[in-house]
Amino acid sequence: MSANLSTFGKLPCAQCGARLIAPVWSEYVDERRVRHLWSCDDCQYQFETVVFFCSTETPGIVPSSLVA
Structure with a gap:
């Protein structure tokens, strides 16, 4: 199990x-973002958190600038 899920x-x-x-x-x-609203049953405090996900894009192939 990953650290995030655990x-x-x-x-x-x-x-x-x-x-x-x-x-x-x-x-x-x-x-890349999901916002969560949390509410505590013990003290009724409410707050938000935001989860940031890594980009799933892979870097493209960059052509070489070297000339033979």
């Missing part, structure tokens, strides 16, 4: 530190 559901509340299981709401922002 930490899912173990986010502490930003206010009281209680363990949060899953976001209340998630929003697709674009191909």
Whole structure:
């Protein structure tokens, strides 16, 4: 299991530190970002986090600038 998956559901509340299981709401922002809204049952604090994903694009082949 990757490090990212093994930490899912173990986010502490930003206010009281209680363990949060899953976001209340998630929003697709674009191909590289997802925003989550979290709400703590213990202290009712709400906050957002943003997950940034690596680009899936592979670098193109750049032609050599050397002239033979």
